[in-house]
Amino acid sequence: MTLRNIAIIAHVDHGKTTLVDQMFRQSGAVRDNQRVAERAMDSNALERERGITILAKCTSVMWKNTRINIVDTPGHADFGGEVERILSMVDGVVLLVDAAEGPMPQTKFVTQKALALGLRPIVVINKVDKPDARSDEAHEEVFDLFAILDATEEQLDFPTLYAAGRDGWAVTHLDDERKDLSALFDLIVQYVPEPAPMRDKREDMPFAMLASMLERDQFLGRVLTGRIEQGIIRPGMTVKAINLDGKLAEQGRISKLFSFRGLERVPVEEARCGDIVAIAGLQNATVSDTLADISLTQPLPSLPIDPPTLAMTFSVNDSPLAGREGDKVTSRVIGDRLLREAEGNVAIRISESDERDAFEVAGRGELQLGVLIETMRREGFELSVSRPRVLFKTDENGNRTEPMETVMVDVDEAWQGIVVEKMSLRKAELQDMRPSGGGKIRLTFSAPSRG
Template structure:
């Protein structure tokens, strides 16, 4: 309990310093290792046991996710990492990889500024890799690359150091080809260049990662990696080049803070007057400005009711403040504000701009709506989903007395997931 309380205190201290915040998401094809990867970052931050990292799947806390062994809903967690003597707050969203839950990825990309793209070293980039990259780049999100399951190239495919380098080079080239095809004008800035450190290789399950700059720093090369993997000493690799250190350093060095990101992202996701007070406030991440909140997710808490979460681009949220939901006539009063720590919601007194927040009391909110203290604010651009509904299902109540309950549940589900279209025949 003491460690957890200390972590929460540390997180709340850093919330107020947007230059030291990184809002990131993990994206990948299904089963390429996102949730296992997230476990490693959480273990490095002291939030779960390092022995369980890679096996606990902390972010898959829903019963259905545990039963199926896949991520269904995006999950958010805040943690602290020290880089070059400075503490940084990393707000991480672990997204689903299955195409059926692609709407969650699209919505998560609106809340983050950077993305860790994971690719299986054996399978290489898959169709969903391209889809999630498209979703990220459309939202002006900056990517870095982690090539996972490298130990399989050694122990299963038995590649030599030269062959392994060639195989990894091909994976990087394929991902860069996708980036260039989607953002040709921005390719020089977005190119995933392993020589500068925008690419890492490793095994999330075995808790290790390495990048070319880290190879130079530690003296560990492909030859040593192959020898240790073949000798079943990957635990030594996890000590010499722990995944959480290598990847969090990459995240902080190459992915932008809200201060830098919002200068560019606001131009893409908001089409109001950039010279207006609220426009300037969002571009400058002004905690003293009017509230501008983009709601990207709604969940139901059995005790607190509906919890709306999303990215706060401007202003400060605190209990008792009134905000207007886009398209609704009356104000909603904020009941509580907080942060998500996986399955838990930690309440805070107030949260300033630049953070991913969880709010109760916004009864009129639906996923994709804009909440602001300025009733006349131009809403954020609507979230465009890559996939459209492809299946129609008719449901009816077995007993007429249950019809109101069914209608209520269907309306709630449609509110939480805009990719689901609900039509009720009255």
């Protein structure tokens, strides 16, 4: 059996979830009448309502003699704290683009990360059966986007498929017979390389894996997901966690080892290098830590966790209407819930506030914190929240620094002066100006978060 690891990228409502549902059905991962497959990648209620991917997820399908691990990627920048580490688990990406709309902002964010890591893309022009589809123009816009994002010549020579995810077919040419997704499956197997650890034959080396995702399970505790970079792992093995500084974070035994089979995370007795697995049994290890055999002393190279840029104060609800909407109203239960969130979501940091019965919650953006607030509200929590505030830091010279954001604006050429003027009022500095295709100009600014 061979193995392929891919990530799938798409903007909101471009048909990613529908296409993946069809991949599950046609590969035999689920039955045609199995309703659990509907919008399988959007398993979170808020994801279904808002139409965005919030949580990264791993699934897999079998095609002939190849197992294809699929990693779903968050598209919004607020949930991009893990994007680089998620993409480090895969060896290729499938970029899904609506035939009518072409590349959109959330497409560009993750695609830029993927191209920077050297991943070769497969482009799928979706919804070509729509009346307003413009497949050729969308293809050209994707090429222009890759060129703007400084893709290599190899990445610019990408294969393209035309598809209708709702109907479950993909073809190489628009006049080909439209029957199923076999063209997509075959292209993934032929075009995406084997995982690097398998190509380099690292199976006989001591076990090492970089933790790329973390979640909290009420029965298993911490569950760490990543790609095995070398060696073989089995349940019961003793491993240690090494942080980015090379220091020992923890040593313990693997209690459970999981691999991904379709929609399920199933226990296995052995996993080899190149596979994406989930491990339970460690209590302190976190994202970016190296899980390794006890004989290893050096961590695998990894990017540090992006620091928070905004903070809000969460406190008990002290209004006259307190206790009418929820049943979890005390500071103790609110604090416990926030600490559980921080354990599974490494992009959020929790600390006690100077105010009484209050906690400071820091994250990457307002959308990320807003999703946390809405999730807690639906769980029956009542709380008061402050307005977001920017987190400032002091450097080694005693100077106060603030987080800066890169803002990219695509605008018609006639309006670029107005945009530059408005951004300048918010203390943004123009860094770059270049054509963006379709008669538009792309303006790149460096702006303070408080702008």
